Amino acid sequence: MSNIGLQVRQSVPGIDPVVAEYAVGYITHISLCTEDSVSAQQVDIHGEMQFLSDLLVSAGGNPEKVSAMRTKMAEVLTKKLRENMAKLELTGDTSKRLLDRSLFNNREALSSLALLGATQDIEHNGRNMETRVDKKKLEKAERKIAKKVAKRDNKFVKYEASKLLNEQSSDDYDEFFLKINPIDFSSGAGAGKSKDIKIDNFDLYVGEGQRILSNASLSLAYGRRYGIVGQNGIGKSTLLRALSRRELNVPKHITILHVEQELRGDGTSALQSVLDADVWRKQLLYEESKIQERISDIEKLRADFDEDSSEVRKLDGERDDLESHLLEVHSKLEEMESDKAEGRAASILYGLGFTKETQSMPTNSFSGGWRMRLSLARALFCKPDLLLLDEPSNMLDVPSITYLANYLQSYPSTVVVVSHDRAFLNEVATDIIHQQSERLNYYRGANFDSFYNTRxxxxxxxxxxxxxxxxxxxxxxxxxxxxxxxxxxxxxxxxxxxxxxxLPVLEAPEEEKIVSFHFPDPEKLSPPILQLQNVTFGYDPSKLLLTNVDLDVQMNSRIALVGANGCGKTTLLKLLMERLTPLDGSITRNGRLRIGYFAQHHVDAMDLNASAVTWMSKTYPGKSDEEYRRHLGSFGITGTLGLQKMQLLSGGQKSRVAFAALCLSNPHILVLDEPSNHLDTAGLDALSEALDNFKGGILMVSHDVSTIDRTCKEIWVSEDGTVRRFNGDIHDYKKYILASANSAGVVKQH
Structure with a gap:
């Protein structure tokens, strides 16, 4: 067995050394199994060698040479097995129990353990055996194998999923960006190459072998804007992540950027953070400064030597090379219009709600919602060929969503966005992709409404x-x-x-899960119900947030409170709930008034280790478990969902539990802070219908234009330190926002 490595290399000429090392380690494991009385009776040498030969062929080996090596190696191992079995019959040695039966028989489990580079040694019957293969090298080898397999038949290999291409953090953002989008200085790089994306017949897995797409095809035409829709938990975000890390076979000349998480804050200003997001520009500017610095040093060094000396000739040669590369750098910088970068970054930030003052503030001074906006601004600034957005409207207010939708309408490259916001998709999407039943169904030339009708x-x-x-x-x-x-x-x-x-065999069409909410009808109350009169409030009396606010909520009110984040909308709701006390003015409530309050961060108030039934019985006692389950059922928490720990529920399901809980007091007024977050399309439809049928009053802070349009009759705007009624509907308000942005010169400046 001493020449295993040589035989592997002879059968697969040019094989990567790391792959060869893995093959040698695998064969060594099989050889050692023949020395153990337990494993020797279980080992299937021909089956294991077939598995290894398939792996080597996938790595580029010649099938005939690999087959010959497999046959020869199987003969050697079989002979060794017979000799060891004969020896073991005499010695009865059982000290070397190397592989557990279930692990050895399950090649997929063994492969996954080895290929993913498990941090622990393989556990065996009786003792642990030190792994003989370098795990980091093994990961590299298997990445190469997986890429070759994917290139050959476009099959997505589940063990390659994001465990090998780690998610970027703020510390390695530049490295990750350049890994996904390397700079190409070659002449006419990418010129004339199609930026359409076509990936046929692939499978996509998540977690422990859970398949979310089967034999699917992804087709993205350059310059189109695709909205991906589907139920919560169907795998839409996983598809975006696979694209963003090139785990699916996206051509190398197509640049990719994915917005999925908020920026980690540090001392960098918001404006500089956006400028730094364009790693190509940042890298090229760094190279430019270093080249110019070296050229300056060369000029100084030349003065120390004679003009005809060999040292001067060497320095001149180096300078010529540097100047040639400097021209390439300048060409790239000019191509990306680097000189206009700061103005463009400031314009994008302003459209997303950052004033001139806040643009100079450090990123660690912003809340999570504002850091998410920074992530979005960074992506828009980079202008990738493929822009991937995951629920971008969840952390944005109506003005910022309006700006983003307007910006994307003239975005020159391909956009793929996962969203449940109907109004946003209606404005942005040119095509809809419906992810359902492990398939991608295309509705070309469709926004959300036309997709919905066509579907x-x-x-x-x-x-x-x-x-x-x-x-x-x-x-x-x-x-x-x-x-x-x-x-x-x-x-x-x-x-x-x-x-x-x-007759062709037809499958029964999959029925959509019907979700319904129901808010109980309250008894009538005589006015006044809930009033704010000349209310002034500020967390710091020297910096007032709200001044002289008058607001009257009646039993038939349908009020949407809109405005930029940070302008006091949630603060106003807390004043109404008497969780805050005004500095001046008065708040009047009917003595019998009951308010149902849905907080934006409602999850913080839940005991996620308890079931929905248990939590509700402790928080709102007085009913039987069966009554709580029946009540939860009216909000789509049916079957055993109400008995599971709430930490196992999706974000949308937790929101439904919160809606069910606020109804237990049979409220006269619903005060809702961002109720549409985490709900999918079915949940949003159910919420809108339930609110429309509710007999009490509604005051709602929301960024979801469709929900506001279907539910609310009045628009109140919070801006400039006060709250006033807006003369018009939510669509008129969006026009007002765009007119304001136009006057500031921030719209459609790409």
Missing amino acids: EERRKNERREYDNQMAYRKHLQEFIDKFRYNAAKSSEAQSRIKKLEK
Whole structure:
């Protein structure tokens, strides 16, 4: 067995040394198994060698040479196994138990353990054996193998999922960016190459082998804007992450940027943070300064030597090379319009709500929502060929969403956005991709509304076709059953059997899960119900947040409170709930008034280690478990969901539990702070319908334009330190926002 490495290299000429080392380690493991009385009886040498040969072929080996090596190696190992078995019969040695039966028989588990570079040694019966293969090198080898497999048949290899390409952090953002998007100085790099993306017949997995896409095809035409929709938990975000890390076969000349998490704060200013996001520009500017510095040093060094000396010739040669590269750097910087970068970055930040003053503030001074905006600003500034956005509207207010939608409408490259915001998708999307049942269904040339209508029509047609075929099948089967053994009708029965066999097999159309909410009807109250009169408030009396606010909420009120983040909307709700006390003015409440309050961060008030039923019984006692379960069921928390720990529920399901809880007091007024967050399309429809049917008053802070449009009759705007009623609906308010942005010169400046 001493020449294993040589035999592997002879069978796969040019094999990567790390892959060869893995193959040697694998064969060594099999060889050692032949020395153990337990493992020797279990080892399937031919099966294990077949597994290894498949791996080597995937790594680029010649099938004939690999097959010859496999046969020869199997013979050697089989002979060794017989010799060791004969020896073990005499010695009875059972001290070397190297591999557990279940692990050895499960090649997929063994492969996953080895390929992912487990940090612990393999556990065996009786003792642990030190791993013989360098795990870091093994990861590198398997990445290469997986890429070759993916390139060959476009199959997504599940063990390559994000464990090998780690998510970027603020510390290694530049390195990660350049790994995904390397700078190409070659002449005309990317010129004339198509930036369309076409990936056929791939599978996509997440977690422990959970498949979310099966034999799927992804087709993205350059310059189109795709909205990915589907139920919560279907795997939309996983698809974006696979694209962003090139785990799917995206061409190398296409630059990618993914916005999925908020920026980590440090002492860098907001404006500089956006400028630094363009790593190409940052790297090129650094190279420019270093080259110019070295050229300056060369000029000084030349003075120390004679003009005809060899040292001067060497320095001149180095200078010529540096000046040549400097021209390439300048060309790249000019191509990306580096001189206009600061103005463009400031314009994007302003559109997302950053004033001139806040743009100079350090990033660690901003809250999570504002850091998310910074992440979005950084992505827009970079202008990648493929921009991936995951629920961008969740952390934005209506003005910022309006600006973002307007900006993306003229974005020159490809955009893929995961969102449940109907209004946003209607404005941004040119095509919709519906992720459902491990498939990607395309609705080309469609925004959300046209997709929704087309999907409903398509579903009706599929249901009609399925029902008609089932009725026809039943008719044929009844005739066959009745006359199969009737001599006079036997030929007709046989004819119908053939017809039945030739019918295409149709699958029953998948039914959408119907979600419904219900808010109980309260008894009537006489006005005044809830009033603010000349209310002034500030956390610091020297810096007032709200001044002289008047607001009247009645039993029939349908009020949407809108405005930029940080202008006092949530503070106003807390004043109404008497969680804060005004510095001046008065708050009047009907003595019998009950308010149902939905907090933006409602999860913080929940005991996630308890089930929904247990938590509600402790927080709102007085009912039986069956009554709590029935009540939760009216908000879509059905079956055993109400009995699971709430930490296992999705964000949308936790929101439904919160809605169910606020209804237990049978409120007269609903005060809702961002109720649409985490709800999918079905949940948003259910919420809007329930609010529309509610007989009490509603005061809502929301960024979801569709929910506001379907629910609210009044728009109140919080800006410039006060709150006032807006003359118009939510669409008029969006026009007002764009007009304000236009006057400031920040719209459509790419």
